[in-house]
Amino acid sequence: YQRRVHGSLCFNEEGVEDVVRRVFFPWYNAYRFLLQNISRWETANQKQFAYNPEVKYTGLGNIMDRWIIAANQNLIKNVRGEMEKYHLYAVVPRLLGYLENLTNWYVRLNRARLKGEVSEEDWVVSLNILLEVLLNHTVLMAPFVPFICDSIYLNLRNVIAQGSKAFEDSVHFLEMPSFDPKLIDEEIERTVEVMQKYIEVARIARERRRVSLKQPITSVTLITDDQKLIASLGPLLRYFEEELNTPTVTFDTNVRKFIRYTTTPNKKELGRRLKKAFDGKLQERFSKLTDDEINEYLTKGKVVIEGIELGEGDLEIKQLLVTEGLPEYVELNGNGQQVLLLDLRQDEKLRLQGVSREVINRVQKLRKKAGLQPEDDIVVFYDAGDSAVISQAVVANLDYIINTVKKPFHPEAERQPHLAPIAKESFEITEGKFTITLCHNSVRINHHHLGSRFGNDSKYISELITAYHRTHHEELAKTNSPLRVTFNGKEIVLKPGEDYTLGYVKK
Secondary structure (H helix, E strand, O other): EEEEEEOOOEHHHHHHHHHHHHHHHHHHHHHHHHHHHHHHHHHHHHOOOOOOOOOOOOOOHHHHHHHHHHHHHHHHHHHHHHOOOOHHHHHHHHHHHHHHHHHHHHHOOOOHHHHOOOOHHHHHHHHHHHHHHHHHHHHHHOOOOHHHHHHHHHHHHHHHOOOOOOOOOOOOHOOHHHHHHHHHOHHHHHHHHHHHHHHHHHHHHHHHHHOOOEEEEEEEHHHHHHHHHHHHHHHHHHHHHHHHHOOOEEOOOOOOOOEEEEEEHHHHHHHHHHHHHOHHHEEEEEEOOHHHHHHHHHHHOEEEEOEEEOOOOEEEEEEOOOOOOOOEEEEEOOOOOEEEEOOOOHHHHHHHHHHHHHHHHHHHHHHHHOOOOOOOOOOEEEEOOOOOOHHHHHHHHHHHHHHHHHEEEEEEEHHOOOOOEEEEEEEEEEEEEEEEEEEEEEOEOHHHHHHHHHHHHHHHHHHHHHHHHHHHHHHHHOOOOOOOEEOOOOOEEEOOOOOOEOOOOOO
């Protein structure tokens, strides 16, 4: 990263840090997330994952799959066009913009599918789609980031069939990707872009009212009378609900109830063009367009007034939000194009849902802090302390908590003495303090300790413990006493907590 100062190029460490943070970290995280879930699929199916480049042609049922493929094909088209014209300065911004959509939108909104939590078919399709677009993006970025791209490609190549045109010794031996016009869908790109803008407007509104995204709100109302837009946003409403943490997203077509517009003619441009015809009367007319005329100008980019066509740059139109008479519990917000209304009220059910999300958030942070992987077999215990609200929230939303953390979730009172904590931490939220404890959920062999006691025989001893645990788990947990086994004609005493640790036994 360089910047020019007084005619010379200077290295800028802050610039490098910014590029790493905004570009390489998200890119690497998406790539790592893909490899982790391919590995998880291979473990679950006991076979190697195979990239299928034809998936993108098989009638994708998920709208976000169609969007990211369309955007990827459009990116390839634009990058090839700019590079053929040697407009290299126009290439990198497009690549980075796509990376933003890939990491902050596609991956985040499809985490459950990519982790195999929806269906087997969705799992395979979403992994192939993410692999397809990451592979194309890596090839497009290779001229600008040669070494990183080659490292990423060589790992992705492990699931690409030898002999295919995507299999080479290096990313730099691959041809620049070609685009398929049939896969480009600018309409779906525009629709998702509108969704993104609405969500950003809603987030700003929440921040302004200091309402955390972890707290569910009653509803979000999108204000528009564009019936075509309403129809196109329909399949995306569940993403609105997830991102804005609300059970209800609706539309209100009574736009004039919430929005007013002011128009100001561009006197310099119109005066130059119309000369004496642009008198005070015409200026006043251009300043007082009707709602229908304003709507036509905004949608079509032009409107005819008094026989004069007004186009781009002839009018400045400002959007004013009408907040008078709105109750205190709502927040109206807009960005000049997208306008929405948030109902920030919380009934008891929503309040407890919000508390349960806080608990889930702390569990996930503790798992990450302890260095645990999603596939690690653990059980989670919670102690709500003196907080009746936290206890109520967990009980009322227990299924949601278990489905989210994907692990057993029990009160601390059910933790048996033989369960040694992997990690334990207390947290404080508005509703009170609570403690989370993570323990192994299956027998854990202390191989180092057994090795020091039994040397080369430790492998067979560990297999004995595992086999006995499989058939006598409840008995071992109940007594928590040493395990006595016979090996090579000799009795061996194996101690819980030293030689092995038992998992959770349901009471």
